Structures are given as structure tokens and as C-alpha cells.
Amino acid sequence: xxxxxxxxxxLLIAALAVAVLVGTIAATNLASSTVYYMTPSEVYAKTxxxxxxxxxxxxxxxxxxxxxxxxxxxxxxxxxxITDGNAKVRVLARGAIPGLLREGAGAVVEGSFAADATFIAxxxxxxxxxxxxxxTAGATPAHxxxxx
Amino acid sequence: xxxxxxxxxxxLPRIRPWLGIAxxxxxxxxxxxxxxxxPTDAVQGNVYRILYVHVPLAWLAYLAFVVVxxxxxxxxxxxxxxxxxxAVSSAEIGVLFTGLFLVAGSIWAKPTxxxxxxxxxxxxxxxxxxxxxxxxxxxxxxxxxxxxRATRAAVFGIIAVIDVPxxxxxxxxANSLHQLPTVLRAGGSPALDSSMLLTLMVSLGAYTLIYxxxxxxxxxxxxxxxxxxxxx
Numbered sequence: 001x002x003x004x005x006x007x008x009x010x011l012l013i014a015a016l017a018v019a020v021l022v023g024t025i026a027a028t029n030l031a032s033s034t035v036y037y038m039t040p041s042e043v044y045a046k047t048x049x050x051x052x053x054x055x056x057x058x059x060x061x062x063x064x065x066x067x068x069x070x071x072x073x074x075x076x077x078x079x080x081x082i083t084d085g086n087a088k089v090r091v092l093a094r095g096a097i098p099g100l101l102r103e104g105a106g107a108v109v110e111g112s113f114a115a116d117a118t119f120i121a122x123x124x125x126x127x128x129x130x131x132x133x134x135x136t137a138g139a140t141p142a143h144x145x146x147x148x
Numbered sequence: 149x150x151x152x153x154x155x156x157x158x159x160l161p162r163i164r165p166w167l168g169i170a171x172x173x174x175x176x177x178x179x180x181x182x183x184x185x186x187p188t189d190a191v192q193g194n195v196y197r198i199l200y201v202h203v204p205l206a207w208l209a210y211l212a213f214v215v216v217x218x219x220x221x222x223x224x225x226x227x228x229x230x231x232x233x234x235a236v237s238s239a240e241i242g243v244l245f246t247g248l249f250l251v252a253g254s255i256w257a258k259p260t261x262x263x264x265x266x267x268x269x270x271x272x273x274x275x276x277x278x279x280x281x282x283x284x285x286x287x288x289x290x291x292x293x294x295x296x297r298a299t300r301a302a303v304f305g306i307i308a309v310i311d312v313p314x315x316x317x318x319x320x321x322a323n324s325l326h327q328l329p330t331v332l333r334a335g336g337s338p339a340l341d342s343s344m345l346l347t348l349m350v351s352l353g354a355y356t357l358i359y360x361x362x363x364x365x366x367x368x369x370x371x372x373x374x375x376x377x378x379x380x
Binding site: 014015018019021022035036037038039057096097098099100101105108123124125126127128129130131132133134 | 267282290340
């Protein structure tokens with residue numbers, strides 16, 4: 001009988017622990033992830049502090065993306081403009097840049113503003129859209145993988 | 149306790165091998181189509197092919213938890229232990245597929261988005277879904293009284309299903325990293341090539357058969373256990 005009660009107590013504690021975990025995740029992350037990223041317009045409207053870590057999302061403006069290798073393998077220094085059609089933010093990032101980052105496509109960057117209003121990104125996340133289509137004849141996919 | 153109408157398991161063992169064969173065969177067909185027949189994607193290249201695993205796993209997670217919900221309602225309504233057996237079986241299988249769904253998503257995210265994980269609305273709501281159903285399975289171990297256990301679990305199973313549409317619609321409600329729905333698009337045809345759509349449909353069918361096969365096996369196991377433990 002004692003063993004039974006012990007097992008039940010362990011399960012009760014485990015169930016409570018899971019409930020607490022769900023609550024914690026919900027409270028700390030769901031609130032911030034409903035605003036997973038801010039758009040450039042929102043950044044200007046809400047007066048983001050210099051040095052405050054935020055996520056910024058939008059489209060990489062056509063013709064704005066430049067990339068050069070940093071010398072370390074797999075790392076690049078990139079500069080581009082994120083736009084939502086109304087406002088623009090200049091972004092600087094270095095490190096492993098996802099292969100899908102390209103002009104005209106979406107991106108989400110995490111980092112903070114420097115004194116000169118440039119956004120220094122510590123992480124660059126490329127966004128892809130919901131459209132899947134075969135490449136036109138002769139074209140190579142933007143993102144190439146080793147599969148034959 | 150009154151002897152309720154529990155099927156003695158005469159039909160399930162007979163259809164199970166056929167269901168298994170159908171599931172395995174369609175899985176092979178789906179995999180060959182996904183890996184060799186479907187064209188590569190213009191933007192993502194071959195890495196997009198994980199879509200044919202990721203999307204069916206997501207579908208199975210949704211399906212499994214909706215079945216938990218329906219079976220939970222069935223238990224509260226009729227008090228037939230068959231419904232409780234269906235609920236626990238579907239919850240276990242759902243947890244398995246949600247776990248695989250998260251892993252497959254992570255494997256897709258790293259080469260495309262550039263991160264394994266980020267606290268994006270759909271990822272957060274899916275993680276909550278996973279943890280909730282792990283909690284459901286833990287809750288079932290709390291009571292040794294069959295009826296109380298089944299009723300508590302059923303109440304939880306009914307509440308927890310709320311997260312399923314939240315996971316699916318999170319990409320429409322909030323700024324997210326996930327793309328918008330491809331197949332069930334608002335006022336438009338599916339945004340993928342017809343050969344890709346066919347491959348996806350075959351994959352969805354194959355994974356659904358796998359779910360059905362797992363369910364027949366797990367439900368008959370649960371019914372056998374129920375007969376051994378609670379009806380003498």
C-alpha cells in the first residue's frame with residue numbers, strides 16, 4: 001500500500017511539474033512571441049532604446065544585400081536593408097548567414113541598434129514563403145543541397 | 149461494475165495485418181515519390197523534401213489529439229471503456245508523432261531559416277501541445293480507480309484539444325517565421341506544383357494508415373489490459 005501511495009505522489013509531482021513548465025513557457029514566451037518580431041515602422045513608432053535587444057522582421061530590399069567573407073570558414077559579413085514598404089532599417093551582421101537569405105525575401109534579425117541607427121544583428125534568420133515550385137529549365141535552386 | 153459492451157477483439161486482429169501491409173506499402177510509395185519523383189524546389193532545392201515527412205507528421209499530431217477529444221466525449225457520454233482505450237492509445241501515438249514532428253521541423257529549420265529553434269508562435273504552441281499531452285499521460289497514472297482515472301483524463305483531453313487549432317492558425321494570428329498555409333490557402337488554389345501536391349497527398353494517406361495500424365495494435369492491447377485488471 002505504501003509503495004502505491006509513493007508512486008502516486010511521484011506521478012502527482014510530475015504532473016504538477018509539467019503544469020508549471022507549461023505555465024512558465026506560456027507566460028514568458030507566448031507573450032513575447034505573439035510579437036515575435038517588430039516591423040521597421042513599429043520600431044520607429046515605439047521608440048526602441050539603443051542597445052535594447054529586439055527582433056526585427058521584413059523584406060530584404062532589392063539591391064541592398066552585400067556579403068563578404070570574414071576569413072573564418074563558413075562566416076560572412078553581410079549588410080542589407082530591411083523594409084516593410086514604409087520604413088527601412090540598415091542591418092549589419094557577421095557569422096553564419098543562412099543560405100536562403102536573399103533580396104526580395106523575408107528575414108528576421110535579432111540584435112540591437114547602435115548609436116548611428118544601424119541595427120547590429122547577432123542572429124540572422126531567413127524566412128521562406130508558402131510557394132513551392134519546380135525550378136524553370138536550366139535554373140539552379142537558390143539553396144543547393146548535396147542530394148543528387 | 150456492469151459488463152459493458154467491450155468488443156472481445158475479434159475484428160481488430162483480423163484487419164490489423166492487412167492494415168500493416170497497406171501502411172508499409174504506401175509508405176514505400178510515398179517515400180520513393182518524395183525522394184525521386186517530386187521535382188526539386190526552385191528556392192529551397194532538395195532540402196524542401198522534408199516537407200513530405202514534416203507535414204504528414206503534423207497532420208497525424210492534429211488527428212491523434214482530435215481523436216483523443218472525441219473519445220473523451222464518448223467516455224463521458226456513455227462510460228464505455230472502449231472510448232477510454234481509444235483516448236489513451238491516440239494520446240500516446242500523438243505524443244510520439246508530435247515529438248517526431250518537432251524533430252523533423254528542427255532539421256528543416258537549420259538549413260533554411262538558419263536556426264534549430266526559435267521562440268516563434270507556431271513552435272511555442274506546438275511545444276505546449278507536446279508538453280500538455282505528456283501531462284495527459286502522466287495524469288492517467290494518478291488514480292488506480294478506473295472510472296475516476298478515465299473521467300479526469302477525459303476532462304483534460306477535452307480541454308487540451310483547444311491548442312490544436314491554435315497551433316494551426318498561429319501563423320495567421322501573429323508575426324511568425326513560419327510561412328502561411330500552402331494547401332489550405334484563403335481563396336486560392338494550393339501554392340505548389342501538381343506533382344508536389346500529389347506526393348503530399350500520398351504521404352498524408354500513408355501516414356494516416358500508419359496511425360490506423362498503430363491504433364488497432366494499441367487499442368487491442370489496452371482492451372486486453374482492461375479485461376485483465378478491471379473485469380473479473
